Amino acid sequence: MKMPQADQLRTASATRDVSVQVQSILYMMDHESIEHALESLERAVDLAIGCGACSKIRVSYGDTSPQRCLSDEDLERMRERFSYFELTYQFFNANLGSARGHNELSRYADTDYLLILNPDIVVSPRIFENLLEPFADPTIGMVEAKQLPIEHPKDYDPVTGETGWATTACALTPTPLFREIDGFDADTFFLYCDDVDYSWRVREAGLKIIYAPNAVVFHDKRIAPDGAWQPSRAERRYSAEAALLMAHKWSRPDIVEAITASFRAGNDDERAALTKFEDMKAAGKLPQPRDHDNVIGDFIEGMYTKHRFAL
Amino acid sequence: MLNPDENYDNPYEPDNVYGHTISLLDRHLSLETTTHPGLRVHLDLGCGFGRIAEAMRDRGLHYIGVDGSPIGPESLRSRGFEAHELIFDTEERTLAGIRAILKGRTVDSLTMLDTLEHLPNGDMVLGIIHTLIRESNAPAIISVPNIAHRDIGFRLALGRWDYTRDGLLDHTHTRLFNDATMNRVFRASGLHVIDSNHVKCARSDQHFPVTLPSLAGKSALHILLSGLREQVDDTGNINQFVNMVLAGKRELPVAYLPDDARNPKRPFLSLVTRTQGQRPHCLIELLTALAGQKDRDFELIVVGHKLNPEQVKLVERIIDDSPTWLRDATRLVREDEGNRTRPLNRGFQEAAGEYIAILDDDDIPMAHWISTFRKLALEHPGTVLRTIAARQEVETVEIRNRQGIRAIDGLKPYQASFDLFQHMYSNHTPPIALAFPRGIYHDLKIHFDETLTTTEDWDFFLRTAIVAGVSSSEEITSVYHWWKPTENSSRTVHDQEEWDSNYKAVTRKLDHLSIVLPPGSAGRLRDLHLKAELQDERRGPKCVPSSFASIPAESAKRDALVRETLSIISSSCWKITAPMRWLSKMGGRPRPVDPIQIVDLNVEELAGLVKQLRSSKSWRITRFIHRNEHPMN
Numbered sequence: 001m002k003m004p005q006a007d008q009l010r011t012a013s014a015t016r017d018v019s020v021q022v023q024s025i026l027y028m029m030d031h032e033s034i035e036h037a038l039e040s041l042e043r044a045v046d047l048a049i050g051c052g053a054c055s056k057i058r059v060s061y062g063d064t065s066p067q068r069c070l071s072d073e074d075l076e077r078m079r080e081r082f083s084y085f086e087l088t089y090q091f092f093n094a095n096l097g098s099a100r101g102h103n104e105l106s107r108y109a110d111t112d113y114l115l116i117l118n119p120d121i122v123v124s125p126r127i128f129e130n131l132l133e134p135f136a137d138p139t140i141g142m143v144e145a146k147q148l149p150i151e152h153p154k155d156y157d158p159v160t161g162e163t164g165w166a167t168t169a170c171a172l173t174p175t176p177l178f179r180e181i182d183g184f185d186a187d188t189f190f191l192y193c194d195d196v197d198y199s200w201r202v203r204e205a206g207l208k209i210i211y212a213p214n215a216v217v218f219h220d221k222r223i224a225p226d227g228a229w230q231p232s233r234a235e236r237r238y239s240a241e242a243a244l245l246m247a248h249k250w251s252r253p254d255i256v257e258a259i260t261a262s263f264r265a266g267n268d269d270e271r272a273a274l275t276k277f278e279d280m281k282a283a284g285k286l287p288q289p290r291d292h293d294n295v296i297g298d299f300i301e302g303m304y305t306k307h308r309f310a311l
Numbered sequence: 312m313l314n315p316d317e318n319y320d321n322p323y324e325p326d327n328v329y330g331h332t333i334s335l336l337d338r339h340l341s342l343e344t345t346t347h348p349g350l351r352v353h354l355d356l357g358c359g360f361g362r363i364a365e366a367m368r369d370r371g372l373h374y375i376g377v378d379g380s381p382i383g384p385e386s387l388r389s390r391g392f393e394a395h396e397l398i399f400d401t402e403e404r405t406l407a408g409i410r411a412i413l414k415g416r417t418v419d420s421l422t423m424l425d426t427l428e429h430l431p432n433g434d435m436v437l438g439i440i441h442t443l444i445r446e447s448n449a450p451a452i453i454s455v456p457n458i459a460h461r462d463i464g465f466r467l468a469l470g471r472w473d474y475t476r477d478g479l480l481d482h483t484h485t486r487l488f489n490d491a492t493m494n495r496v497f498r499a500s501g502l503h504v505i506d507s508n509h510v511k512c513a514r515s516d517q518h519f520p521v522t523l524p525s526l527a528g529k530s531a532l533h534i535l536l537s538g539l540r541e542q543v544d545d546t547g548n549i550n551q552f553v554n555m556v557l558a559g560k561r562e563l564p565v566a567y568l569p570d571d572a573r574n575p576k577r578p579f580l581s582l583v584t585r586t587q588g589q590r591p592h593c594l595i596e597l598l599t600a601l602a603g604q605k606d607r608d609f610e611l612i613v614v615g616h617k618l619n620p621e622q623v624k625l626v627e628r629i630i631d632d633s634p635t636w637l638r639d640a641t642r643l644v645r646e647d648e649g650n651r652t653r654p655l656n657r658g659f660q661e662a663a664g665e666y667i668a669i670l671d672d673d674d675i676p677m678a679h680w681i682s683t684f685r686k687l688a689l690e691h692p693g694t695v696l697r698t699i700a701a702r703q704e705v706e707t708v709e710i711r712n713r714q715g716i717r718a719i720d721g722l723k724p725y726q727a728s729f730d731l732f733q734h735m736y737s738n739h740t741p742p743i744a745l746a747f748p749r750g751i752y753h754d755l756k757i758h759f760d761e762t763l764t765t766t767e768d769w770d771f772f773l774r775t776a777i778v779a780g781v782s783s784s785e786e787i788t789s790v791y792h793w794w795k796p797t798e799n800s801s802r803t804v805h806d807q808e809e810w811d812s813n814y815k816a817v818t819r820k821l822d823h824l825s826i827v828l829p830p831g832s833a834g835r836l837r838d839l840h841l842k843a844e845l846q847d848e849r850r851g852p853k854c855v856p857s858s859f860a861s862i863p864a865e866s867a868k869r870d871a872l873v874r875e876t877l878s879i880i881s882s883s884c885w886k887i888t889a890p891m892r893w894l895s896k897m898g899g900r901p902r903p904v905d906p907i908q909i910v911d912l913n914v915e916e917l918a919g920l921v922k923q924l925r926s927s928k929s930w931r932i933t934r935f936i937h938r939n940e941h942p943m944n
Binding site: 042153 | 592596598599600602603605632633634635636675676677678679699701703708709710711714716717719720721723727785787789790
């Protein structure tokens with residue numbers, strides 16, 4: 001696959017005429033959390049433009065809630081308060097899921113990069129500089145921020161930062177690349193693993209995924225009394241569904257078979273996920289398998305890449 | 312207010328208020344005996360019998376006594392001194408009266424000893440003193456009794472408050488002073504303290520009844536209270552404050568605590584962050600995590616320790632990068648002296664919050680870190696607040712010349728429940744998991760021990776916990792970074808010998824303190840004692856206390872069951888049947904009991920265990936032996 005963005009990005013970086021669309025999908029979020037996040041984002045925009053790392057930054061919200069999270073009055077007040085960036089808002093009037101929501105928002109992006117960001121994430125002040133810097137290397141296709149307080153356990157090269165996939169809680173990717181590889185696979189993934197799938201297709205395109213531990217963001221996550229990750233009900237449900245779809249799409253029928261056997265005797269969420277998968281299969285809606293030689297996709301001990309530690 | 316029952320004719324003694332006054336004057340005035348007596352004037356307001364007059368004369372001063380009662384001035388005049396009667400009523404009449412007495416003479420020094428507390432219009436009289444001494448830039452010595460003498464405080468702690476004929480609680484006192492109120496009154500009158508020579512008295516006239524537990528010198532309560540009182544300030548044994556003042560500007564508008572100073576608006580939490588400016592990426596992480604706090608009612612004090620100019624700029628830039636609201640809540644203070652403990656004292660000193668927490672530059676609070684402290688504070692005000700931190704091993708990585716922190720292990724929570732006794736042995740709470748009530752530091756004056764180079768937080772926590780108590784939440788609210796051994800950290804910078812030495816210093820200090828134990832401690836101590844006994848039992852002869860007379864029924868029942876179990880498993884008949892049980896165990900049957908775990912069982916579990924032991928084959932077949940061992944059976 002051709003990589004149209006590389007030369008273009010090098011030029012943009014050299015002149016520092018770099019523009020970024022920060023895009024977030026809202027789903028029943030209170031505006032206080034949104035404003036808290038915007039306070040930090042505004043400072044980061046101020047610094048990024050001030051130091052010349054960026055020339056223009058737009059913040060774009062897509063709202064998939066049943067009712068609008070932000071009224072026109074809220075938006076007017078927020079635009080008045082946060083004047084360092086353009087703020088756009090789109091109410092989808094349907095729960096599109098994060099993958100389709102981001103694809104929709106990207107259609108209007110006239111920027112060099114897309115920063116896929118959870119709306120409740122608090123960014124560090126120099127986030128744009130730190131996420132853009134690795135793109136000086138034209139072989140980079142996606143850069144992921146480090147999340148606080150719970151760091152993702154997936155492995156990365158401690159010298160190069162290269163990793164198997166990037167979470168899109170906060171990740172930067174060139175807009176041309178996003179379009180070139182058709183963004184997120186919204187037909188297959190509703191809520192989870194759209195980022196793993198996108199990352200693998202970036203790698204399939206011959207580009208690298210970089211984890212930037214110096215580019216930190218704060219994502220309000222809590223842990224159980226034993227120190228373990230506490231997935232929400234939605235996380236359990238949709239990650240179970242995505243596990244089957246990922247194994248199918250990335251040509252691992254052996255794993256599909258193993259998961260199927262496990263889910264058949266599993267909990268409600270797992271049985272529901274299996275039913276959904278089988279329905280899709282019967283309807284001929286499963287994605288076409290790819291990576292037949294299993295060069296890209298990693299399925300290691302139930303994870304999509306090697307992990308440094310258990311969480 | 313005049314005292315009809317007491318004439319206050321106390322002799323001059325070097326160690327009473329008179330002697331202390333003369334010593335103070337001697338320090339500041341050139342009072343060599345002069346051949347021209349009468350040239351310099353000393354005015355003594357509220358002079359009483361003027362027992363300092365002779366000492367003044369010996370120093371070449373012309374003594375003038377003034378008092379509202381005629382008795383004292385009569386005595387003075389009979390001893391050859393000038394003395395006058397004057398009631399201090401209105402400002403105008405009082406000042407006019409004194410000027411009439413002075414007849415144009417300049418006041419070279421002035422005293423008002425043990426008088427202010429009797430005056431209903433003391434502030435007015437201080438104003439007159441200010442006027443008089445300002446004219447000649449003369450010093451004045453003013454003494455008042457100390458209401459904060461520990462005898463008064465310790466009595467009042469048990470509800471005792473008795474006015475007496477004279478003394479610290481003279482029934483004619485109209486106003487009471489401690490060091491702070493005295494100074495506030497002076498500052499409101501434009502009087503500036505330049506020296507002091509207070510009269511100390513370990514046992515005041517209020518030291519009664521002698522067996523009152525808070526007063527009695529060797530009682531545990533007195534030792535505890537004394538230890539706390541001495542820590543607060545050094546005025547607990549001062550009987551009278553004797554201060555020398557000069558006239559200057561009025562510094563306070565009123566002589567009492569203004570309303571807004573009673574409960575000044577404070578942030579809920581002050582965060583003290585030590586940084587040496589060597590890990591800027593850590594400080595960035597910390598500030599980002601603070602920007603994500605749900606509860607923003609905090610101030611952040613970054614204490615830059617021994618920063619060089621480049622590091623100062625770097626830290627300032629990192630703070631300046633923060634979003635506006637966080638930048639406004641943050642200030643950098645620099646501390647260039649001391650070891651790693653000094654910045655904690657500096658930061659706590661600067662803190663304005665109701666509670667104060669240590670948040671080192673490599674710590675990561677979760678979003679509910681502050682809100683969990685607040686919840687605890689509302690439920691348990693004034694206690695040390697404890698949440699749970701999860702430890703995570705980390706290292707520094709450098710990717711494309713930019714440093715970051717990399718977690719290399721999972722999150723390992725510290726112990727959820729707080730056990731004071733366990734903490735006395737070793738620390739299970741990193742500083743980030745704690746918030747200390749402001750009063751502990753600022754009022755009780757428990758400070759960090761700067762002689763410690765490590766474990767300073769543990770030492771501070773213990774000393775505060777044994778006074779304020781600890782309230783705990785089982786929420787995990789923070790990540791405590793544990794640096795890989797190859798990284799520089801307090802674990803690697805200080806050698807084992809230093810850690811051991813500090814450990815001994817902390818425990819030694821603790822051993823010298825009286826401590827307040829929370830409810831439930833007695834049971835915990837009994838359990839610990841029983842455990843120790845059981846271990847002794849394994850090592851040597853049995854040691855079973857003979858009486859349970861003072862133990863409540865439920866506890867007695869439980870202890871009796873523990874001992875019964877112990878008696879069975881330590882009996883010779885149980886021991887001789889051990890091979891039989893060993894065979895059973897090899898056959899897959901579980902071991903019936905672990906002696907060390909016995910004390911952790913509840914009454915029902917213990918009763919079940921005893922029943923199981925008694926019905927066991929081992930016990931039944933040796934019935935003929937243990938009947939002899941335990942006739943009660």
